[in-house]
Amino acid sequence: MAHPxxxxxxxxxxxxxxxxxxxxxxxxxxxxxxQFLIIYALVPHVxxxxxxxxxxITSAVFILLGVSAGVLSWWNLGRxxxxxxxxxxxxxxxxxxGLMTSAMFTLIMLAQIIPTxxxxxxxx
Amino acid sequence: MxxxxxxxxxADVLExxxxxxxxxxxxxxxxxxxxxTNHKDIGTRYVVTAFISFALAGILAALMRIxxxxxxxxxxNPDLYNQIFTTHGxxxxxxxxxxxxxxxxxxxxPQMLGTRTVAFPRMNTxxxxxxxxxxxxxxxxxxxxxxxxxxxxxxxxxxxxxxxPGKRVDVWSQMITLTEIAALIGAVEILVTVFKxxxxxxxxxxxxxxxxxxxxxxxxxxxxxPSIMLxxxxxxxxxxxxxxxxxxxxxxxGDNLLYQHLFWFFGHPEVYxxxxxxxxxxxxxxxxxxxxxxxxxxxxxxxxxxxxxxGFGLWVHHMFATPIPDLGQSFxxxxxxxxxxxxxxxxxxxIATLWTGRPQLRAPLLFVLGFIAIFVMGGLTGVMLAxxxxxxxxxxxxxxxxxxxxxxxxxxxxPLIGAIYYWFPKxxxxxxxxxxGRWNFWLFFIGFNLTFFPMHILGLRxxxxxxxxxxxxxxxxxxxxxxxxxxxVIAVSVVLFVINxxxxxxxxxxxGANPWGGGGLEWxxxxxxxxxxxxxxxxxxxxxALWDDPTNASLIKGLSIKKREVLTVxxxxxxxxxxxxxxxxxxxxxxxxxxxxxxxxxCIFTPWAIPIGAFFSWIVFAAWFWRGSEPKFVTEQAAKTPxxxxxxxxxxxxxxxxxxxxxxxxxxxLPQDTLGHRSPIWWGxxxxxxxxxxxxxxxxxxxLYYRNIDFVQWPPPSVNRFPPIYNPIPDLDLPIANLxxxxxxxxxxxxxxxxxxxxxxxxxxxxxxxxxxxxxxxxVLRFYEFPCLKFRWDDNAYASTIWLIVGMxxxxxxxxxxxxxxxxxxxxxKGLDDKHARDIRVCAVYWYWIAGIWILLFGLVYIGPRVL
Numbered sequence: 001m002a003h004p005x006x007x008x009x010x011x012x013x014x015x016x017x018x019x020x021x022x023x024x025x026x027x028x029x030x031x032x033x034x035q036f037l038i039i040y041a042l043v044p045h046v047x048x049x050x051x052x053x054x055x056x057i058t059s060a061v062f063i064l065l066g067v068s069a070g071v072l073s074w075w076n077l078g079r080x081x082x083x084x085x086x087x088x089x090x091x092x093x094x095x096x097x098g099l100m101t102s103a104m105f106t107l108i109m110l111a112q113i114i115p116t117x118x119x120x121x122x123x124x
Numbered sequence: 125m126x127x128x129x130x131x132x133x134x135a136d137v138l139e140x141x142x143x144x145x146x147x148x149x150x151x152x153x154x155x156x157x158x159x160x161t162n163h164k165d166i167g168t169r170y171v172v173t174a175f176i177s178f179a180l181a182g183i184l185a186a187l188m189r190i191x192x193x194x195x196x197x198x199x200x201n202p203d204l205y206n207q208i209f210t211t212h213g214x215x216x217x218x219x220x221x222x223x224x225x226x227x228x229x230x231x232x233x234p235q236m237l238g239t240r241t242v243a244f245p246r247m248n249t250x251x252x253x254x255x256x257x258x259x260x261x262x263x264x265x266x267x268x269x270x271x272x273x274x275x276x277x278x279x280x281x282x283x284x285x286x287x288x289p290g291k292r293v294d295v296w297s298q299m300i301t302l303t304e305i306a307a308l309i310g311a312v313e314i315l316v317t318v319f320k321x322x323x324x325x326x327x328x329x330x331x332x333x334x335x336x337x338x339x340x341x342x343x344x345x346x347x348x349x350p351s352i353m354l355x356x357x358x359x360x361x362x363x364x365x366x367x368x369x370x371x372x373x374x375x376x377x378g379d380n381l382l383y384q385h386l387f388w389f390f391g392h393p394e395v396y397x398x399x400x401x402x403x404x405x406x407x408x409x410x411x412x413x414x415x416x417x418x419x420x421x422x423x424x425x426x427x428x429x430x431x432x433x434x435g436f437g438l439w440v441h442h443m444f445a446t447p448i449p450d451l452g453q454s455f456x457x458x459x460x461x462x463x464x465x466x467x468x469x470x471x472x473x474x475i476a477t478l479w480t481g482r483p484q485l486r487a488p489l490l491f492v493l494g495f496i497a498i499f500v501m502g503g504l505t506g507v508m509l510a511x512x513x514x515x516x517x518x519x520x521x522x523x524x525x526x527x528x529x530x531x532x533x534x535x536x537x538x539p540l541i542g543a544i545y546y547w548f549p550k551x552x553x554x555x556x557x558x559x560x561g562r563w564n565f566w567l568f569f570i571g572f573n574l575t576f577f578p579m580h581i582l583g584l585r586x587x588x589x590x591x592x593x594x595x596x597x598x599x600x601x602x603x604x605x606x607x608x609x610x611x612x613v614i615a616v617s618v619v620l621f622v623i624n625x626x627x628x629x630x631x632x633x634x635x636g637a638n639p640w641g642g643g644g645l646e647w648x649x650x651x652x653x654x655x656x657x658x659x660x661x662x663x664x665x666x667x668x669a670l671w672d673d674p675t676n677a678s679l680i681k682g683l684s685i686k687k688r689e690v691l692t693v694x695x696x697x698x699x700x701x702x703x704x705x706x707x708x709x710x711x712x713x714x715x716x717x718x719x720x721x722x723x724x725x726x727c728i729f730t731p732w733a734i735p736i737g738a739f740f741s742w743i744v745f746a747a748w749f750w751r752g753s754e755p756k757f758v759t760e761q762a763a764k765t766p767x768x769x770x771x772x773x774x775x776x777x778x779x780x781x782x783x784x785x786x787x788x789x790x791x792x793x794l795p796q797d798t799l800g801h802r803s804p805i806w807w808g809x810x811x812x813x814x815x816x817x818x819x820x821x822x823x824x825x826x827x828l829y830y831r832n833i834d835f836v837q838w839p840p841p842s843v844n845r846f847p848p849i850y851n852p853i854p855d856l857d858l859p860i861a862n863l864x865x866x867x868x869x870x871x872x873x874x875x876x877x878x879x880x881x882x883x884x885x886x887x888x889x890x891x892x893x894x895x896x897x898x899x900x901x902x903x904v905l906r907f908y909e910f911p912c913l914k915f916r917w918d919d920n921a922y923a924s925t926i927w928l929i930v931g932m933x934x935x936x937x938x939x940x941x942x943x944x945x946x947x948x949x950x951x952x953x954k955g956l957d958d959k960h961a962r963d964i965r966v967c968a969v970y971w972y973w974i975a976g977i978w979i980l981l982f983g984l985v986y987i988g989p990r991v992l
Contacts, residue, residue, distance in 0.1 A: 029433035093329030115454035123450040
């Protein structure tokens with residue numbers, strides 16, 4: 001096990017790598033949050049124009065982003081061999097969390113898009 | 125001292141203890157109490173004040189149960205009943221549930237992280253006093269018969285000026301402002317402490333589950349609370365004579381559903397803000413009493429993070445009975461059902477931990493088991509209510525009352541009481557009575573179910589919420605009587621808990637440093653924890669510091685023990701970075717609370733309270749900023765040596781696993797927190813900007829919401845004025861010139877920023893002066909911009925929104941320029957030291973943000989009416 005001081009002051013040097021880890025971990029939830037707000041705000045517009053295409057396209061784009069966050073986490077997981085122990089543990093943890101959040105929030109986005117195929121946007 | 129030496133404590137250890145006590149203990153007397161910034165003092169005050177609020181709100185609940193125990197009862201009149209149920213709900217949500225969770229975190233988190241206190245200790249004190257004023261305001265208003273009476277959510281139009289004349293709702297809205305300021309400060313404190321002040325080696329994957337829970341909750345607070353602050357502020361402005369805005373006045377283009385959106389965008393995450401810390405307690409208690417690590421650590425953290433996110437996607441399920449399109453509602457149904465997945469994952473992880481461990485059934489674990497049983501029931505009715513059809517049937521009935529009490533009391537209060545039993549030794553050095561604890565648990569469990577289970581049936585039989593009585597013919601009498609008997613049992617249980625606390629505090633069994641054999645770092649300091657926390661700051665080598673190879677974990681040397689210095693680390697891996705000196709005790713936070721909160725309370729009566737309060741707050745703030753300007757009587761008091769009472773010295777005899785080590789790492793060579801690094805202050809400023817951006821984001825969303833209403837003409841005309849204005853498209857010339865000036869002002873500010881980094885003092889002076897002069901010019905021109913808008917704030921809802929946007933941005937300009945003036949005064953009179961160079965750079969970032977956000981707002985205010 002590496003000494004806690006082994007990487008003294010080196011924490012911010014790997015900023016980009018760390019950013020990728022965070023994007024992988026919270027990318028899918030953020031994608032879901034944006035998709036959710038957009039499709040909710042679009043409902044009155046969809047009612048006016050009479051086509052749900054914009055809802056489907058928006059959801060597809062963000063589902064893709066959610067999946068991409070999972071792919072990024074998978075890629076992050078692959079580079080754990082090059083790090084010292086504390087960092088390796090962090091990478092494994094963040095990447096696994098990213099894989100799980102990606103799966104969960106992609107599922108939620110899929111669940112939310114299902115009603116758009118069955119419910120008329122003008123019903124209230 | 126002789127006693128300590130007789131106990132075999134080495135003289136150097138004793139000397140270290142005494143020096144640290146002198147550095148970290150607050151001064152004696154009332155003044156010492158007012159000035160204290162120690163996280164243990166402030167955390168304890170939060171918890172005690174919150175439990176007092178809980179007791180008072182509980183008494184109100186008992187009064188309601190007496191009133192409802194039989195049909196057509198006249199124990200309370202309808203008006204008093206309205207005040208009582210509103211104050212009960214408001215106090216439980218705003219004055220008990222959130223503050224108690226933050227208070228526990230403020231007390232525990234520095235100990236769990238292996239640091240000495242929280243990141244911004246003076247802000248912490250300020251937050252507490254602000255919260256305390258909120259408590260006093262709400263309950264004193266009830267005593268004076270001006271208690272809030274429009275429900276804990278204060279829906280418009282009921283809470284508007286037309287249907288709620290008088291000051292009752294105004295008291296509610298200002299109380300919200302005070303408590304939310306405190307909550308936001310607490311959230312920023314916790315986040316920065318966790319991000320920057322962990323023990324070396326405590327990477328993010330080794331954080332205790334409870335700390336992860338508080339990180340998630342703090343982010344939720346940052347994004348949720350601005351919404352309610354804005355909603356309550358807009359409501360107050362609608363109500364205040366001489367202001368008379370129309371945000372929620374349907375007759376003038378306002379919209380009551382917007383209020384509900386704003387309220388529940390905060391209100392639903394609030395449930396998780398209360399529940400998630402409790403799950404953190406549960407994870408800590410379960411792993412300690414099962415004698416094993418938590419099962420599925422990563423999955424538990426995933427659940428916390430997922431719950432934090434999905435918690436924001438549920439708010440419309442409180443509004444299923446409003447005319448929102450079915451398709452929109454269905455999105456919320458989906459997320460309301462899917463949030464059961466992360467909650468379920470956590471419950472399975474806890475069960476698996478217990479199943480595969482060697483559980484010891486002590487009082488804290490009993491409360492956790494009670495939590496699991498009750499919360500699962502509350503969760504199941506939650507999934508039922510996610511369905512629009514069932515929700516419409518049970519909306520505003522006692523079924524919903526039963527559901528949220530199962531979720532909130534089961535989900536938060538049970539684990540909280542378990543947590544008090546569990547961590548009580550950290551406060552007092554003693555264990556709470558196990559026998560009383562078991563009585564406490566069973567009475568609470570039985571009383572709770574007696575009270576709230578019948579409410580499901582009452583709700584399904586149609587009994588509405590918020591009614592002060594009911595007819596005998598309804599047949600609801602027996603179940604209501606049963607619920608009232610249950611409430612009495614709960615009251616007995618709570619009294620037993622209080623008795624247990626007071627008896628055990630003095631006479632409980634001595635706990636020792638780690639009475640439960642826990643693995644968390646907080647058990648590595650003596651019990652009760654000394655004011656400074658750890659004699660030597662620790663390092664960690666695993667997720668459970670005391671279980672994972674503690675004998676090979678080194679202790680830290682090299683930090684000052686004569687000033688309040690802590691170690692800062694990198695975000696992800698907790699690699700040591702700097703030494704960071706924290707502010708000492710001070711009277712200014714208390715004084716700022718008086719001036720600032722006085723202004724909020726004063727504006728219940730007159731809008732002039734805001735500028736007057738701002739003026740006095742500015743004086744206090746300036747004095748606070750000016751180092752060395754602490755009143756002399758405060759510094760003299762603080763310099764007094766704390767009492768070396770026997771009990772404290774005895775504590776040293778209780779050696780812990782960590783403090784018996786002799787392996788040291790010397791971090792004396794680390795630099796003081798300097799320029800060019802992401803310091804705690806940089807992070808604090810970042811979170812402030814996130815809060816502010818959220819606030820403006822919600823305002824922009826409100827504008828777009830109004831725009832979405834089918835107005836014949838946009839912007840809507842100002843027909844109430846004479847002569848009427850039918851085409852209120854704002855002028856562009858002056859606003860564009862002012863926008864250009866604001867963007868130009870970024871250049872000298874950027875030069876100042878760069879020159880601070882390079883320590884080019886002359887350049888700093890010149891560039892900073894220019895940026896301040898430009899700032900003043902922009903402020904002056906901004907006042908001339910208001911006529912360009914062509915309407916007044918009280919013309920209609922659109923006008924109110926635009927004035928609020930422009931006015932809030934102007935306020936930011938003024939505050940930032942005043943800060944810059946203060947820093948410039950320091951610069952020209954005392955020169956440029958590291959601390960003030962860093963402060964100027966932080967203010968520069970704030971200025972960039974002000975300029976950046978105005979580009980967006982300018983588009984909305986001036987271009988929006990032309991293109992949207």
